Amino acid sequence: MNTSTDARGRLVAAAQEMFAAQGVGATSPRQVLAASGVGQGSLYHHFPTKHDLAAAAVGATVADALAAARRDLDDAPDGDRTDALARVVAYLERPRDALAGCKVGRLTSDQAVMDDDGLRDVVTAYFVRLLDAVAATLRDAGLPEGAARDRAHAAVAIVQGGYVLARATGDPDAMRAAVRGFVTLLTDNPEETA
Amino acid sequence: MNTSTDARGRLVAAAQEMFAAQGVGATSPRQVLAASGVGQGSLYHHFPTKHDLAAAAVGATVADALAAARRDLDDAPDGDRTDALARVVAYLERPRDALAGCKVGRLTSDQAVMDDDGLRDVVTAYFVRLLDAVAATLRDAGLPEGAARDRAHAAVAIVQGGYVLARATGDPDAMRAAVRGFVTLLTDNPEETA
Numbered sequence: 001m002n003t004s005t006d007a008r009g010r011l012v013a014a015a016q017e018m019f020a021a022q023g024v025g026a027t028s029p030r031q032v033l034a035a036s037g038v039g040q041g042s043l044y045h046h047f048p049t050k051h052d053l054a055a056a057a058v059g060a061t062v063a064d065a066l067a068a069a070r071r072d073l074d075d076a077p078d079g080d081r082t083d084a085l086a087r088v089v090a091y092l093e094r095p096r097d098a099l100a101g102c103k104v105g106r107l108t109s110d111q112a113v114m115d116d117d118g119l120r121d122v123v124t125a126y127f128v129r130l131l132d133a134v135a136a137t138l139r140d141a142g143l144p145e146g147a148a149r150d151r152a153h154a155a156v157a158i159v160q161g162g163y164v165l166a167r168a169t170g171d172p173d174a175m176r177a178a179v180r181g182f183v184t185l186l187t188d189n190p191e192e193t194a
Numbered sequence: 195m196n197t198s199t200d201a202r203g204r205l206v207a208a209a210q211e212m213f214a215a216q217g218v219g220a221t222s223p224r225q226v227l228a229a230s231g232v233g234q235g236s237l238y239h240h241f242p243t244k245h246d247l248a249a250a251a252v253g254a255t256v257a258d259a260l261a262a263a264r265r266d267l268d269d270a271p272d273g274d275r276t277d278a279l280a281r282v283v284a285y286l287e288r289p290r291d292a293l294a295g296c297k298v299g300r301l302t303s304d305q306a307v308m309d310d311d312g313l314r315d316v317v318t319a320y321f322v323r324l325l326d327a328v329a330a331t332l333r334d335a336g337l338p339e340g341a342a343r344d345r346a347h348a349a350v351a352i353v354q355g356g357y358v359l360a361r362a363t364g365d366p367d368a369m370r371a372a373v374r375g376f377v378t379l380l381t382d383n384p385e386e387t388a
Contacts, residue, residue: 157355
């Protein structure tokens with residue numbers, strides 16, 4: 001990695017941190033510049049506008065989150081049914097910093113993101129891909145298409161809602177309780193009975 | 195209702211609308227005053243500070259949301275088990291403006307609320323009471339204490355996460371799919387089998 005890409009990476013990493021902590025709207029490129037420790041010329045070279053910087057940082061946050069989900073969900077070579085359900089449970093039970101909130105989910109409450117078509121599309125694409133990945137794993141576990149999609153929406157909603165509950169109550173156990181309540185139901189019903 | 199309480203009510207209603215649309219931090223008392231149509235003297239008479247206005251509006255939003263949940267969840271006179279589960283399903287399936295987001299849940303992403311101990315406590319109390327009400331209904335449905343609490347957290351997380359998914363994808367069906375996926379599991383498992 002040369003000095004230029006290193007400066008770019010430090011700018012993106014600093015923007016990701018600050019966006020997660022205080023939102024996109026409340027973060028100025030100048031603050032990101034100060035936090036990153038790179039020279040001012042690098043900022044304007046790599047990111048002429050705040051939109052360019054926000055797109056890179058939101059894109060990196062989404063790529064990180066999707067990669068983490070895929071590590072939990074991706075196919076085992078044998079395609080075993082029980083194993084597929086265990087992968088969904090692993091996705092649900094992965095330790096999360098509940099009080100910090102989901103770095104992607106919180107962007108849906110960030111007006112500066114939702115008012116910007118380009119940024120909103122990146123957030124939308126994350127959830128569409130995540131829901132597809134969970135639904136595919138639930139189909140591997142033996143669920144028919146419609147039930148797999150509904151249950152995938154429920155699984156992702158449990159994680160997102162768990163973050164909301166943890167932040168609202170100031171208690172990370174609130175998220176763990178939501179996941180536990182859902183996983184108990186999920187593993188008692190590995191296949192559609194209706 | 196005299197003119198003074200009417201002016202107070204209009205100020206609170208206008209603040210509730212604007213907080214839901216653009217957040218507490220981005221809303222000035224002056225904007226609320228303009229939207230309410232009341233005289234400037236009324237604003238400073240009823241709400242000397244922005245905190246006073248925010249506390250009244252957040253309190254009213256929480257009271258409305260809790261009353262709506264209690265209408266779905268409150269005990270039927272006969273305490274019938276199936277009926278108790280049906281009440282939880284009614285809470286989950288109540289039609290919601292999914293794309294607008296939860297008026298209370300979104301406050302957990304509003305830094306102006308979470309940084310203010312008084313406002314944050316009002317939001318926390320809402321979720322504690324809502325979780326208690328859902329857990330009590332699930333105990334009426336025959337679940338033991340621990341399972342009822344976990345499943346109540348899951349139910350409230352489904353609603354909150356459903357809002358996040360609907361806003362993120364721009365599709366209100368995303369919330370309905372999450373609720374449907376959870377309700378199918380819930381009604382297939384009316385009692386703890388583990």
